Amino acid sequence: MLNFIARRIAAGALLLVVISFLSYLLLSIPDVDVGRQLLGQSADQAAVDAKNASLGLDRPVLEQYTDWLMHAVRGDLGTSWFTSEDVGDAVAGRLPVTASLMLGVTLVTTAVSFLLGVWAAVRRGAVDRFVQILGVVGYALPGFLVTLVIVLVFAVNLNWFPAIGYTAFTESPAGWLSTVTLPVLSLSVASVAGVSQQVRGAVIDVLRQDYVRTLRARGLPASRIVLRHVLRNASAPALSVLGMQFVGLLGGAVLVEQIFGLPGIGSMTVTYTARGDIPVIMALVMLTVAGVVLINLLVDIMIGWLNPKARVA
Secondary structure, eight states, rough: HHHHHHHHHHHHHHHHHHHHHHHHHHHHHHOOOOOHHHHHOOOOOOOOHHHHHHTTTTTHHHHHHHHHHHHTTTTTTEEEEEEEBBBHHHHHHHHHHHHHHHHHHHHHHHHHHHHHHHHHHHOOOHHHHHHHHHHHHHHHHHHHHHHHHHHIIIIIISOOOOOSSOOTTTHHHHHHHHHHHHHHHHHHHHHHHHHHHHHHHHHHHHHTHHHHHHHHTOOOOHHHIIIIIHHHHHHHHHHHHHHHHHHHHHHHHHHHHHHHHHHHHHHHHHHHHHOOOOOHHHHHHHHHHHHHHHHHHHHHHEEEHGGGEEEEE
């Protein structure tokens, strides 16, 4: 198991390096005069050239990337070109907001998807058709439309939750819960729709296996068969889909944070990408990739624990 985890960590580290290089290269392709943007259109060319040189933009791209990587490895992500704010502090201040959303969506998706998927696979008939319809509708509805309807119903009409704003958990746990509930619900709809269908299909496949028929013939209770034997073998495909859903959630967080006025990583990405602030953008890219790598590592570990055959892959 340790060798399995070590291989996954090494692959994740290599992915971080490759993605960071490609991201830096792509960000450097547009011919944007950063010095001119910072100093204004009325600044003379000598001052603009001096500003670009102070930012290191007069050097080759590979040299710029190597310098950035060496500092990043030591934990120095640099300073923002436009605000002069320390990048690490700026990202750390917004990370808890997005992390709250991701954690909430993951917990809701896991619980509801497995409940619906197992319910549909075991009961079949009308229940199965009902869950499948819910899955298709939830997956087909545009995310922005789902979010707007949730805001209109629960925030505007019923006034159960605030429509915009964010309260930190350290300030008020109850206030934090009220401000993240609607964003989590809006992000969870499509995730639950996709994962629940995967759980349903995996559980149906396992229920058709010969060893399940043998367990039934031995008189074991149906609940024990499902919980102790079927779920263990059906969880691996569902966990894989859940890990892939995380990437989509990061993209959805951009829209949700904009609508709910949340000061998270998503809204920060939009703002600094429009400015072309490479130090901040690189930090956000690396944070996103690191999150994806971590989630997939945890999923691989759980799959390896559930299915020892997967450890040799």
